[in-house]
Amino acid sequence: MMGNISALAMSTFLETVRDRIFYLVGVFGFLMLSSTAILSPLTIGAQGKIMVDVGLAGMAIIGLLVVIFVGSGMVRKELDKGTILTILAKPVGRREYLVGKFLGLNLTLLTMLAIMGMIFLFMTFLAPGTFSLHFVKAFYLTFLELTLINAAVVFFSTSVSPILAAVFSLGVFLVGHMSESIRDFGQMQGDGFQQKMADVVYYMIPNLEVFNVRGAVVHGDPVTWQHLSMATVYGLGWTLLLLLLAGSIFSRKELRG
Amino acid sequence: MHLGYGTRVAWFPLNHRNNSTISRFQAFKSRGWVLSFQKVVTNEPGPAGPDFALSPVPTTGLKQTAEVCLGSSPPCLETVDALRVLDLSKSFRSGFLRKPIRGIDGVSFSVPRGRVFALLGHNGAGKTTTINCILDLVHPDRGQVNILGMPHGDCAVRSRVGYLPERPYFFEHLTGRELLNFYAKLLGVQDGDRNRRIGELSAKLGFESYLGRRLKKYSKGMLQRIGIAQALLGDPELLILDEPMSGLDPMGRREIRELLLEMKEQGKTIILSSHIVPDIEQMADTVAILREGRMVMIRDLADLGAGASFEITLDGNERMVAEDVEVLSETLVRSRHENRTVNRIQTRSTGLEDLYLSVHYRKEAVR
Ligand SMILES: Nc1ncnc2c1ncn2[C@@H]1O[C@H](COP(=O)(O)OP(=O)(O)O)[C@@H](O)[C@H]1O
Ligand SMILES: [Mg+2]
Numbered sequence: 001m002m003g004n005i006s007a008l009a010m011s012t013f014l015e016t017v018r019d020r021i022f023y024l025v026g027v028f029g030f031l032m033l034s035s036t037a038i039l040s041p042l043t044i045g046a047q048g049k050i051m052v053d054v055g056l057a058g059m060a061i062i063g064l065l066v067v068i069f070v071g072s073g074m075v076r077k078e079l080d081k082g083t084i085l086t087i088l089a090k091p092v093g094r095r096e097y098l099v100g101k102f103l104g105l106n107l108t109l110l111t112m113l114a115i116m117g118m119i120f121l122f123m124t125f126l127a128p129g130t131f132s133l134h135f136v137k138a139f140y141l142t143f144l145e146l147t148l149i150n151a152a153v154v155f156f157s158t159s160v161s162p163i164l165a166a167v168f169s170l171g172v173f174l175v176g177h178m179s180e181s182i183r184d185f186g187q188m189q190g191d192g193f194q195q196k197m198a199d200v201v202y203y204m205i206p207n208l209e210v211f212n213v214r215g216a217v218v219h220g221d222p223v224t225w226q227h228l229s230m231a232t233v234y235g236l237g238w239t240l241l242l243l244l245l246a247g248s249i250f251s252r253k254e255l256r257g
Numbered sequence: 258m259h260l261g262y263g264t265r266v267a268w269f270p271l272n273h274r275n276n277s278t279i280s281r282f283q284a285f286k287s288r289g290w291v292l293s294f295q296k297v298v299t300n301e302p303g304p305a306g307p308d309f310a311l312s313p314v315p316t317t318g319l320k321q322t323a324e325v326c327l328g329s330s331p332p333c334l335e336t337v338d339a340l341r342v343l344d345l346s347k348s349f350r351s352g353f354l355r356k357p358i359r360g361i362d363g364v365s366f367s368v369p370r371g372r373v374f375a376l377l378g379h380n381g382a383g384k385t386t387t388i389n390c391i392l393d394l395v396h397p398d399r400g401q402v403n404i405l406g407m408p409h410g411d412c413a414v415r416s417r418v419g420y421l422p423e424r425p426y427f428f429e430h431l432t433g434r435e436l437l438n439f440y441a442k443l444l445g446v447q448d449g450d451r452n453r454r455i456g457e458l459s460a461k462l463g464f465e466s467y468l469g470r471r472l473k474k475y476s477k478g479m480l481q482r483i484g485i486a487q488a489l490l491g492d493p494e495l496l497i498l499d500e501p502m503s504g505l506d507p508m509g510r511r512e513i514r515e516l517l518l519e520m521k522e523q524g525k526t527i528i529l530s531s532h533i534v535p536d537i538e539q540m541a542d543t544v545a546i547l548r549e550g551r552m553v554m555i556r557d558l559a560d561l562g563a564g565a566s567f568e569i570t571l572d573g574n575e576r577m578v579a580e581d582v583e584v585l586s587e588t589l590v591r592s593r594h595e596n597r598t599v600n601r602i603q604t605r606s607t608g609l610e611d612l613y614l615s616v617h618y619r620k621e622a623v624r
Binding site: 007085 | 349389392394395396412413415416418420421422423424425426427428429430431435436439440442443444445471484487491
């Protein structure tokens, strides 16, 4: 079983990685370069902070684009073109297939984040007084967050069209970053119903602010190990849940003949 | 058990002398058993019960198919069949109103080991649906499928089956070698054997020099070959090929045909679908004709072969027709004596084409 999953993951990794996706890394490098160039008149300290802020946000957004756009079409393309038939006609379970695809794309994501992270560290290293190893913690949390989004994309793409899957996943991303605010807003309303609704949203949608430590990192505040481990459990928990749901939908799904 | 004159046999009367029954009896014969079709048949099972029984299998669309069930001793006919399909049905729901569309309805057949079985039918007749239901890629609404003695839902049986889908399509950015390696891993081919198998198959199918290229650059015919290679990777006992000749030029068709006949010689069972009569004529032992999702006819090609004839072209322009192989050889001997040149010998239709067309244009609809 692990053999099947790793074979699927490797082929998915190669297939996605070779699909001109690394131009996006170039975009990232350009983004960071221009953020330093444009902002050079600012004081040295401020420049570094903005570079870190732009860089971390850029990494997350480029990673998000990859996961959503590659992920949403990934399963559907194989369903439409029939590649999936050759795979599932072999001793491969449908759940194994899904997990293999998920891991393959996640490996691509990890590779991209690693390369962008390297560029990031290199450039902050060049800017005086900016570099910190705490950045790696921010990278890690971004990876966890996008892993969760990847699982959401896989979950949606088992039941709806690629475009809807992309839209829904993007929705999860956006609402996920606001869910705390939504809950707080609900809490402020006196109305019990509104409070309940806000709570429902809070628990139905993963709270992605857990993975956002940009503010802390930019201002040099510590990111505790406790926070990291809680975020890990939270992120992997959601990922697992989404994959389990996706698996049970997919194993009952009608493939096109 | 000795089967011979006087062996007690339960015989459930059939509407006609069913071809598959006869071929089953021939299977006994080929094992050196004394068996005469007429003599062993008695209408009454004896007090001791039948030694073996022919039981009708309920099928729709077909008349009656006979099933030979052998009581105890070997060779048990259970092991003879590579594939059994019983009353397979599937309808699809599509469109806004979810109106059901018939995919297939009540398809039944069985294929003894080592035979080539063809599904023939126009586009939309249900060939692909039948094949996908057999492999449980599409879950049938009704019916049973037994592959190599195992239910088709059993994952384990899949490593013994090779499958080529219609219009195969694979990852674009992998090389041919990487793709085949991937499939070999899924099939559980051992590390050491993988490269050897891939080398052998690519050489045989003539795409060895393309192995290092990305699949994006492959032509349709090359992809078809890769598809056949991935079906053969695990050295399967049963091959299921959906339109294996489509997208190939005449040379390619011939190569595939020869390859499949070689597979047959190795004792593999082959199920293939096609809408092209000559392809089937040249390969299949048995053909099932599908129309609008129903199986309307099943025939051994050997039985149609009575109509086989040859067309001989002599001295450039003179045409002669020989009704069978004997007449053909006589004609050839004669023409050698007369010092004439034989330009060409061509087989003429075995009658499958006529049969197919008559089935298709038959006025009364298949319901
Ligand atoms: N996924 C599907 N959704 C809806 N209808 C389908 C689907 N697959 C097949 N059909 C219908 O089932 C019938 C049989 O199709 P198919 O098995 O593909 O035929 P063939 O392979 O002989 O050309 C056709 O009428 C086709 O429209
Ligand atoms: Mg078809």
